[in-house]
Amino acid sequence: MAREVELVIDDIAFGGKGVGRAEGKAVFVPFTIDGERVAARIVREKKSFAEAELVRLEKSSPERVAPPCPYFGRCGGCSYQHMGYEHQLHWKSRQVAQALQRIGKFREPPLQPIVPSPLEYGYRNRITVHVEDGVVGFFRRDLHRLIDIEQCPISAPEVNAELTSLRARRPRDGHYTLRARSGPRVFSQNNDAVAEKLAEAIAGLVPAGQTLLMDAYCGAGFFAKRLLGKFARTVGLDWDIHAIAAAEAGAGPNEKYFAGDLAGRLAAELSQADPALTTVIVDPPATGLQEEVREVLRAYPVGTLLYVSCNPPTLARDLAELGARWTLRSVQPFDMFPQTAEIEALAHLTSAASS
Ligand SMILES: C[S@@+](CC[C@H](N)C(=O)[O-])C[C@H]1O[C@@H](n2cnc3c(N)ncnc32)[C@H](O)[C@@H]1O
Structure with missing residues (x-):
């Protein structure tokens, strides 16, 4: 037993x-x-x-607190519906600090207060549901089996309306991404209000009079396009050709987007740039930066580096590996995914080139 x-x-x-x-x-x-x-x-x-x-x-x-979702505890999506929202925020901040201390070896990480989500539920503008043998839903926690889901309380009403109509169509087995609004089928930020707050925080950290923005892992250019006014020239890099095509649509003459070898193109641009007048944004997937990208950032410590992370442990590892030519100024968590264990964070680094 x-x-x-x-x-x-x-x-x-x-x-x-x-x-x-x-x-x-x-x-x-x-x-x-x-x-x-x-x-x-x-x-x-x-x-x-x-x-x-x-x-x-x-x-x-x-x-x-009483979890409002009838699937909570069985569904693999949410981890914190049993906990008041302020307490979720408290722990997410602590988890970022712990990752920076334990993995990054930053004794006193410069942590800023976490930015809450204006919506604690109904915020997700996109979900992927799976269909197998008539069951339409998400994977169970700890089990590779589906749980039938009629409504998802953390999703936006438009997404739940899509789910209702998908279920009514009796779909074939497969994966279906349901969105609050139509758009290109590429990565997009999940929580509109928090993503805007993140973009505003980034804008606030860009020094005046910059000439070049390198937006690495740019997707469809979510950050680059909100920052155009701050740079003479913007270059976006991503390996997804569809995301790059979406970014190129309607791009102005000072905006360029490239699909392909991110580290190579980043190195080529940074080697030609005025370091003091250059800002780099990196927004990698949960696996963090590839070693080649860390190498480029170690070789070219430009004035400002803004690292957007969806995974505190890989953020902490990468910040430690960027080396002594970079100084960590602040790390601010953002609650992009209330009720779930996910944490987004923005790290601000500068180098000697910034002064
Ligand atoms: C977290 S998303 C960020 C997208 C964008 N910054 C945004 O806010 O919409 C990560 C992006 O990195 C891209 N990506 C992942 N691994 C990559 C790699 N090794 N080289 C280039 N791009 C990569 C993905 O295609 C995706 O668009």
């Missing part, structure tokens, strides 16, 4: 699981909150930690 343990939760790890200790070992328990005393059943045990499932709440946290 699986072993049951009693724990006091004293941490919430990146990914959303509460952490307690039993017999000197860290035990991760989903859907628990710091301060709670719980009985949990160990489901996986390793040398230094264990995974467990909540069996009973012996003492519950005042931060605990």
Whole structure:
């Protein structure tokens, strides 16, 4: 029979699981909150930690709230609906600080207050649902099986209307991306209000009188296009030819977008640029920067680097690996995905070239 343990939760790890200790070992328990005393059943045990499932709440946290979604706990999408929003924000900030300290080895990371989402629910402007044998929905937590979903409370009303009409059509097996509005089928920011706040924060960190913006991992140019007025010339780089085609549509003469070898093109541009008058934005996928891109940034420490990250551990690794020619000025988390464990963050770095 699986072993049951009693724990006091004293941490919430990146990914959303509460952490307690039993017999000197860290035990991760989903859907628990710091301060709670719980009985949990160990489901996986390793040398230094264990995974467990909540069996009973012996003492519950005042931060605990009733999750509004009937699928919460089974659906793989959300991790925090059982926790008040302010408390979610508190833990997401701490998780960014912990990643910077533990992985990045920044003793006192210059963390700015987290920017909340104006909408705690109904914010997602796009979801991908899967269809298999008549089931339309998302993958279950920890299981490669689908859970039938009628409505998703974190999605925008327009997305839920799309879901209702997809279900009514009895779709064939496959993956369907449902969007609040039509647009090119390329990466787009998920939470409109928070994405605008992120773009505003970036604009506020760009020094006056800049000549060149390199927008690396630019997608369809979400940041580049909002910053055109601040630069004499803008270059966007991404490997997705459809995203580059979308960015090129309606581009002005001072805007150029290239698909292909990101590190090579970045190096070619930066080697010719005036470092003091150049800003680089990087917005990589969750895997972070490739080593070649880090190498280019180490070789050409231009005035300003703005790193948009959707994964604190890879952000922390990359910031540490950028080396001594860069100075980390601030890291600001943004709550792009309330109720989920995801965290977006903007890091601001400068080099000697900025002065
Ligand atoms: C997080 S999205 C950012 C998009 C854009 N900044 C935006 O706000 O819409 C990451 C982008 O990086 C691109 N990408 C991922 N890996 C890449 C690579 N190795 N080289 C070039 N682009 C890459 C993807 O196509 C995607 O558009």
